[in-house]
Amino acid sequence: MSKNYVIGFPRIGEKRELKKVLESFWSGEVDFGEVKYVANELKKRHWAYQKSAKVDYISSNDFSYYDNMLDTTILLGAIPKRFENLEDEELYFAMARGNKEAVAMEMTKWFNTNYHYIVPEISKETKFKLNSKKVISEYKEAKDFAVKTKINLVGPITYLGLSKSVDNSDTFLHINSVVEQYCKLLEELSLFDEEIVVQFDEPLFVKDLDSKILSLIKPVYDKLSKVSSNIKVVVATYFEHSNEATKILVNTPIWAIALDFVYGSKNFEVLEEIESSNKVLIAGVIDGRNVWKSNISKKVELLDEIAKKVSKSKILVSTSCSLLHVPFTLEYETALDSDIKSWLSFAKEKLLELKLVSKLFFNEELSLEDKSQLKRNQEDNESRKNSTKIHNKKVQDELSKLKTNExxxxxxxxxxxxxxxxxxxxxxxxxxxxxxxxxxxxxxxxxxxxxxxxxxxxxxxxxxxxxxxxxxxxxxxxxxxxxxxxxxxxxxxxxxxxxxxxxxxxxxxxxxxxxxxxxxxxxxxxxxxxxxxxxxxxxxxxxxxxxxxxxxxxxxxxxxxxxxxxxxxxxxxxxxxxxxxxxxxxxxxxxxxxxxxxxxxxxxxxxxxxxxxxxxxxxxxxxxxxxxxxxxxxxxxxxxxxxxxxxxxxxxxxxxxxxxxxxxxxxxxxxxxxxxxxxxxxxxxxxxxxxxxxxxxxxxxxxxxxxxxxxxxxxxxxxxxxxxxxxxxxxxxxxxxxxxxxxxxxxxxxxxxxx
The missing domain is CATH 3.20.20.210 (TIM Barrel)
Incomplete structure (x- = not known):
């Protein structure tokens, strides 16, 4: 039985290998073949880390040379006219960084994180044409490496909702064209395995959406879920609750929905609808955005509360969002104060937390190593709570006596x-x-x-x-x-x-x-x-x-x-x-x-x-x-x-x-x-x-x-x-x-x- 799930994984490399090779490529020191070599090695390493941590659902297509929204623009063929004479990596990086002839595409923050994405440019005249090369090649790479992955895609509603209209037209006029390209992609993917899980990231669903956008959810996911019987569609939301969208999604043929229970506690309000719809719930309880060590016992308690509303057999334990937003590993932090280090957990460490939480939640037998990790987790959380390093009476007194605020x-x-x-x-x-x-x-x-x-x-x-x-x-x-x-x-x-x-x-x-x-x-x-x-x-x-x-x-x-x-x-x-x-x-x-x-x-x-x-x-x-x-x-x-x-x-x-x-x-x-x-x-x-x-x-x-x-x-x-x-x-x-x-x-x- 599959028990746990990772929304996405960091791609820059544990020692910023991708950054270094990209900058060497841009400065003309290496060719793009070297960039591809480094990228392929990183992907293998990242899949191996997750496999060794017993992650059941590992992603492909969460890797990117620059940005996943930019990758999606390439996937859908929505290339702005000023770049149409370019190809391959020259096209890709010109869109991200500009060149002598053309300014780069706009960049802005990814919701309320410090990550930035390249903003798609859409007009009435935009024509979409599928370019599935990256998605399929990465899935095949993982298979060749003996890892069967789920495939991460930016959802069509989030993609158009975050796009910039360059002629003041409604970007959602293109929803059918975009969904058509995704359907073609799913048809291609359906030929590769008896069963393929495709995760559509729809973080837009956690915002306050008007009725027009909400009305798109059911027809879009009805259509995507019916492309092929061997495609299992996941809709992933994160950073907040997505109750309005969830109430609609439970009435579509999707297989599962991922909800964030770290930053979206109101997601509890729709658990009964999920249970009655017989959907799989991917419960995001391991914090993908902050670095503090999980309190394992409290995470299990949180899951137990969720399981009062949703059958345990229909729950997968997950990270709250992609681990892109946290550092890679604590392994190299040899100079960090030992107490502070004991309170921390980065991406690789969170994989082990995920494994331990899911084992406890599903009542699996713990190994001696698991028991040792659980004991250490309890001690570290208690140590942080009671540490004298975190309180300073001087600043507390100064603020309490402050007279001028402006x-x-x-x-x-x-x-x-x-x-x-x-x-x-x-x-x-x-x-x-x-x-x-x-x-x-x-x-x-x-x-x-x-x-x-x-x-x-x-x-x-x-x-x-x-x-x-x-x-x-x-x-x-x-x-x-x-x-x-x-x-x-x-x-x-x-x-x-x-x-x-x-x-x-x-x-x-x-x-x-x-x-x-x-x-x-x-x-x-x-x-x-x-x-x-x-x-x-x-x-x-x-x-x-x-x-x-x-x-x-x-x-x-x-x-x-x-x-x-x-x-x-x-x-x-x-x-x-x-x-x-x-x-x-x-x-x-x-x-x-x-x-x-x-x-x-x-x-x-x-x-x-x-x-x-x-x-x-x-x-x-x-x-x-x-x-x-x-x-x-x-x-x-x-x-x-x-x-x-x-x-x-x-x-x-x-x-x-x-x-x-x-x-x-x-x-x-x-x-x-x-x-x-x-x-x-x-x-x-x-x-x-x-x-x-x-x-x-x-x-x-x-x-x-x-x-x-x-x-x-x-x-x-x-x-x-x-x-x-x-x-x-x-x-x-x-x-x-x-x-x-x-x-x-x-x-x-x-x-x-x-x-």
């Missing part, structure tokens, strides 16, 4: 004082903060961390980088400069390393997009700041120029959303502790003469609940904590913030409530459409829309940026606009950065001279 001056008064103090021009030019992280600067940090060089040697190289960075910015005529952040490994990790309550790993990388990986900090205890974190480096940069240098900080909500957060305290309370630390840093910076300070909230939107009923509560505490973080800023201290990948229409009032003096936003792949909402609501604060896309190596021309700036001026007046790239420049190479920024400044000067 700035006392109104924006109209602040901006007048700031304009008089800084005297910057309209269409002021700046960057978002980071400059390219060269191999030399990474090596310098690494060597210092490993005690291979002295503090003096380390600081000398950092200062040389800052000197060069400041000199370059001055040479091209940028108005507001930054120090380039050469001392920072990551915009969250850097601050976490200087705060108490954070722990860090050596190899706990998680894929963000493509080859981009992040290593989120672990917030295990109360957060406090003992000393200034940025003041000395920003002061040094300011000493090298007479121009304005911005101080660069990461905001409390982003630090929270880009970390693995303790699950024993409410998230808003953790954010409040971080906000207090940032507020003290703002105060130290302004007292050191740094009067323009950017507090990045790149991940503000990322933390939004998926259900409307929970949004107002999140917005309230998120805004309160941002305002607390800048509450000590004086009237002539200008507070900037930056937001990534956000559709602002639904949160513009929240952005206003944050009350930053200047907000920079990512709009380069979206034209000026996102900006129009700022005009519509009468937004008063200053805005820096990104005028070029930094996620592509492509260098935009001067004329292109002139056109972009003039488009922005059609929406907002020049007095309100700043001109900048759409995000930090850390991941780019110096030659393209220099040319792009030089073109940007020249474009601004052309526009200024026209007015």
């Amino acid at each position: 700035r006392k001056d109104k924006f109209e008064d602040r901006i007048k004082a700031q304009r008089e103090f800084f005297k910057y021009e309209d269409l002021a030019t700046t960057t978002i903060g980071s400059f390219p992280q060269t191999q030399e600067i990474r090596k310098n940090r690494r060597d210092y961390k490993n005690s291979l060089i002295s503090k003096e040697q380390y600081e000398l190289q950092i200062k040389e980088y800052i000197d060069d960075c400041i000199a370059f910015q001055e040479s091209i005529g940028l108005d507001v400069l930054v120090h380039g952040e050469p001392e920072r490994n990551d915009m969250v990790e850097y601050f976490g390393e200087l705060l108490d309550g954070f722990a860090f790993t050596k190899n706990a990388w998680v894929q963000s997009y493509g080859s981009r990986c992040v290593k989120p900090p672990l917030i295990f205890g109360d957060v406090t700041r003992e000393n200034p974190m940025t003041v000395e480096w920003i002061k040094y940069a300011q000493s090298r120029t007479k121009k304005i240098v911005k101080g660069m900080l990461t905001g409390p909500v982003t630090i929270l959303n880009w970390s693995f957060v303790r699950d024993d305290k409410p998230r808003n309370e953790v954010a409040r502790q971080i906000a207090l630390a940032i507020a003290n840093e703002v105060d130290d910076l302004q007292n050191a003469g740094i009067k323009m300070i950017q507090v990045d909230e790149a991940a503000f939107k990322e933390g939004y609940p998926l259900r409307n009923e929970n949004i107002s509560k999140y917005e309230k505490w998120a805004v309160e904590n941002f305002r607390l973080s800048v509450s000590k800023a004086k009237i002539d201290t200008q507070i900037h913030t930056h937001m990534c990948y956000s559709e602002f229409n639904d949160i513009i009032k929240t952005i206003e409530a944050m009350d930053a003096d200047v907000i920079s936003i990512e709009t380069a792949r979206s034209g000026n459409e996102l900006l129009k909402i700022f005009k519509k609501v009468g937004y008063k604060q200053e805005v820096g829309p990104g005028v070029y896309d930094i996620h592509s190596p492509r260098v935009p021309s001067i004329d292109e940026m002139v056109e972009q700036i003039e488009a922005l001026l059609e929406v907002l007046p020049k007095q309100q606009l700043w001109i900048n790239p759409d995000c930090g420049l850390k991941t780019r190479k110096w030659p393209e950065v220099k040319q792009s920024l030089e073109n940007m400044v020249k474009a601004v000067n052309i526009v200024r001279n026209k007015k």
Whole structure:
């Protein structure tokens, strides 16, 4: 009897092997054959790990060279016209990253995670044509490796629901065409085995759906489930409850439905419908999004509660979502505090938790090793609960006595004082903060961390980088400069390393997009700041120029959303502790003469609940904590913030409530459409829309940026606009950065001279 199920598995490799070979391919060091070789080895290894952990349902087609939504666009043949003359890997990576002739497709966050997907582009004219090569070849690869897999596919409703209409037509007009391609695929697959399980990922079902989308569910899954008698269709939902969709799905011929019982406790409300429909329930109880060790006994208790409503024989024990969202393994964390390490579980470790939970739930006999693991699990959970490392009375007392939660001056008064103090021009030019992280600067940090060089040697190289960075910015005529952040490994990790309550790993990388990986900090205890974190480096940069240098900080909500957060305290309370630390840093910076300070909230939107009923509560505490973080800023201290990948229409009032003096936003792949909402609501604060896309190596021309700036001026007046790239420049190479920024400044000067 099959007992357990994994929604999906990480693909970047336990030592980021895929990232490294992709970047070698993009730089021309290896050919695509090497990329395929590494990818095939990784897939075999990942299947082997799951097989050895006794996983009954292992995925194929959860692997991707870049992104599964992009893979689905290729699968369905929905290629935007600007890429139609390309083929194979050239086509694939041009769509993801752009090339000299064409801009990349838009990228945005995957629901409320830190993963990004490539947004499909759909118009009335889009024609769909099946390209099943990847799906079938990967299934065959697994079979050749003696692993019979289920096949993961992005569901048709989620695919079209997350697509971008490039002509304002309804993307769901194509639902029949898309389903037709999936039916053809299922027909092809049905020839390969007596029985094949196909998992359609439909995370869109956990959002508040209108009746039109809900009305598509039954006809779509009636049709897909009837293609072939040997195809067993699974619909997988995750990150929240999907009650409205589940009530419809139980009346279709699908075989099973996967529900998330970690982040969607309301899924309990539809268990009786699942039981009466005789569907298999794939119960997601092992957390696929956080890193804390499961309490095995409590997971079994949760399953026992589920089994009161659904027959145990119809339950498969599962991860709550794909394990893509957690690091690969704890095996390489030799330097991590032993207590903290004992509280953690990454992807490989979660496979063992899954095995143990399913054995206990189904009353299987435990081996001696199983019994030892269970005993250790109980001890580790008890150790964490009672540890003195997680509590700090000092910060608790400071927050309880706090009197000022926000700035006392109104924006109209602040901006007048700031304009008089800084005297910057309209269409002021700046960057978002980071400059390219060269191999030399990474090596310098690494060597210092490993005690291979002295503090003096380390600081000398950092200062040389800052000197060069400041000199370059001055040479091209940028108005507001930054120090380039050469001392920072990551915009969250850097601050976490200087705060108490954070722990860090050596190899706990998680894929963000493509080859981009992040290593989120672990917030295990109360957060406090003992000393200034940025003041000395920003002061040094300011000493090298007479121009304005911005101080660069990461905001409390982003630090929270880009970390693995303790699950024993409410998230808003953790954010409040971080906000207090940032507020003290703002105060130290302004007292050191740094009067323009950017507090990045790149991940503000990322933390939004998926259900409307929970949004107002999140917005309230998120805004309160941002305002607390800048509450000590004086009237002539200008507070900037930056937001990534956000559709602002639904949160513009929240952005206003944050009350930053200047907000920079990512709009380069979206034209000026996102900006129009700022005009519509009468937004008063200053805005820096990104005028070029930094996620592509492509260098935009001067004329292109002139056109972009003039488009922005059609929406907002020049007095309100700043001109900048759409995000930090850390991941780019110096030659393209220099040319792009030089073109940007020249474009601004052309526009200024026209007015």
